[in-house]
Amino acid sequence: MEFQTVIGLEVHVELNTKSKIFCGCSTEFGAEPNTEVCPVCLGLPGALPVLNKKVVDYAIKTGLALNCDIARYTMMDRKNYFYPDSPKNYQITQDRFPICREGNVEIELGNGEKKSIGIERIHMEDDAGKLIHNEKETFIDFNRAGVPLLEIVSKPHMNSAEEAILYVEKLRSILTCIGVSDCKMEEGSLRVDLNISVKQVESKELGVRAEIKNLNSFKFLEKAVNYERERQIKAIENNEVLFMETRRWDEKNNITLSMRNKEEAQDYRYFPEGDILEMIISEKEIEDIKSTIPELEHEKKDRFIKEYNLSNYDASVLSKDYKLAHFFEKTVKSCKDSKAAVNWIMGDISCYLNENKLELNETKLKAENLGELIKLIKDKVISSTIGKKILVNIIEEGKSPKDIVKEKGLIQNNDEKAILEMIRGILSKNQDKVKEYLEGKGNLYTWFVGQIMKESRGKANPSIVNKLLKSEIENNFK
Template identity: 60%
Template sequence: MEYEVVIGLEVHTELSTETKIYCGCTTEFGGQPNTHVCPVCMGLPGSLPHLNKEVVEYAIKAGLALNCSITKYGRMDRKSIFYPDCPKNYQITQDELPICRDGFIEIELEDGSTKKIEIERIHIEEDAAKLLHTTVGTLVDFNRSGVPLTEIVSKPDLRSPKEAVQYLERLKSILTCIGVSDCKMEEGSLRCDANVSVMKKGSDIFGVRTEIKNMNSFKALEKAISYEVDRHIKTIEAGEPLTQETRRWDDTNNITVVMRSKEYANDYRYFPEGDLVTLNIDDEWIEEIRKTIPELPYEKEQRFIQQFKIPKYDAGVLTLTMSMADFFEKVAEISGDAKSTSNWLMGDISKIMKENDIWIEDLKFTPEQLAELITLINAGTISNAIAKKVIVDMFNTGKSPKTIVEEKGLIQNSDTDAILEVVKKVLDSNAKSIEDYKKGKNKVLGFLVGIVMKETKGKANPQIVNKLMNEEIKKY
């Protein structure tokens, strides 16, 4: 039997405000446990919340960027939750009147077509405290309690784990671009719950749904959904019942694990938050916020393709984060070589950042210095091989490529006579390779060129080496 996968995502995003949603405590990440707290975010009796206006503004901005309509008259609600990380035994959130509704994101499918993923709602709410499970018991850190969140709920329009990842990547790029969240998944600024079910192909009746909670990486999201889809299908085909429940992803064993039976809306006993006033959002404020939205990632992607003539794939990768897009644009404009800029950023520089677990804004060298490196390569001053060593020094020291090249004597050798001597020496020492070449093994040329480059410590101009090697080997 063929099955169709049905996926909807609930994405929690920490907003980049300086203070929490209902009090004046800092939202700064880290700090000693329970030092960014006050009676309000600790849920102490008698404490009263007041709504941070900037939280509302950021939520509206996100909604506009995600093609939503804005709820002009709304309120906050209490959601009853009996967990140790929520000491009030309720969370202040939104129920019937979310601040944004009916938006969408477009993702690109493998065949090049686009697919619209509808967004049902965006609402604002407070984050819970953090539970620390230790050998002596469970500890509670309230630093995160009251940090402002948006919850962005998609409709069940996603049909594969890859589509889910694409949607989340596009959502992350938009939110970081407009500056409402840093979306640092490793710090918990972006967390995702996935609702997963399967149904018979061609059916319009959804299957039993399970929710996978709190995934904070694209890889975990794809693996967890794939596992859950496989589990659903095996259970159905074995004739066993599926239970609606909440599960978590066990990254060590690559399985989902039951947390609890799935709650329903009436379990939360929503009712209006009486300690906060209603929200009244007028058209003038909405338009003021709309004017602050910059060029969005998919718009920037199209411009990069047209302006810099780079491939669509490159443009898509470079616009996943605005810091990378801005870095690329500066280097491309200064160097006049957009494709080389793209290659360096997507290749060696991305590798360095991944190995050192840093972001592009943490690099010691500037866009101007990378442009200088590309100019040195294009001028024939250094080879690509030398440039790969120089970029590592630039990362470690922050020195300009020109300074590094001069200090280490790395200027490329374009002396034809000197290179010819090395070529002849290599050919004289590799009679077997010459014989293989004459038998039609043309790949031997690359091997011999590599020896010449090694002999010259990478300083020989590779174009001259290739030209001379092609000419000289025919004489043997």
């Protein structure tokens, strides 16, 4: 039997509003436990929620960027359940009238094929607090309670771990680009619930699905998909009955474990949230928000290929990271050389960032300084070897390359007369090596170049050195 995996994802994204969804408490990550709380987000009796308008704006913005229909009428509902990290004993979310419906995003598979993944709905809700366990006790931190969330529910349109990861990456790229969330999986501002089932390829009916909660890295998402696929196939082949259930990923043993049977909607006794008014969203509001959406990744990629003549690969790497893309464009503006700019960014600068595990904005590198560096090399003021050497100073100290070059006396020597003199000196001191070279030991040529560069402390213009060294040997020693 041949099986097909069917995957739908529920992605929870924390919005980066300054204050929480129903009160004025700060949403900042990493504060002392239980310092960003008030009667509303602690669910104290009599405290009344007030909806943060920015959350609604961000939800609409997200919906527009994900090609959704935006509801003109929407409301909040109560989802009732008891869990110790939820102080109200219910969550304020959206049930029947979510703010966005019926969207899609396009992913590009490894083989270059494009696939559209449908989005069922997006709704607004509040986050729960956080339980912190040690061996003996459990602590609770309510700072996160009331942080605004969007839940983005996809259709079951994915068929592999690769597609699921591409979809989440695409969401992350779009949401960070439009500025509604930082989408940091490691800080929990983007969390993924995986719905997965398997069915026989030719069958039209979906299999029985399991939901794997709270996957907080791409690695876990990939492993959970592959593990669940195998587990479910084995169960079907052994004629076991699968039932809908909620499972969790056990990262120590690389398996999924059953938590509980999957709840049905009626278990939550949804009903309208009486403390928050229904909302009517006007055309003007939607139009105004639409005008604030910047160019998205795929649009940028196409433009980079056209406007800057970048390769498909370079354009796709740059457009994936809007900060990097912005940095690239600023650099090109300053040096007017897109090829050099992309080579530096994709080469030495990326290497530096990877090695030091840094993001571009965590360094002092400025686009104007990279532009200046490129110009200095182009104008032959310094050699590219020197350029590579001082790059670290530019990144770590934020200094202008011109100043560094001046300070360190690194200006390239383009003085042919002086270089020729240096060459002659070295050749006459090493006549035995010249002889060996002429007798066929060709690799001595680089040794000569090395000596000249050493004597000039790296400043001799390499193309002048090459030209003069060759002619000098040809003319005077043959």
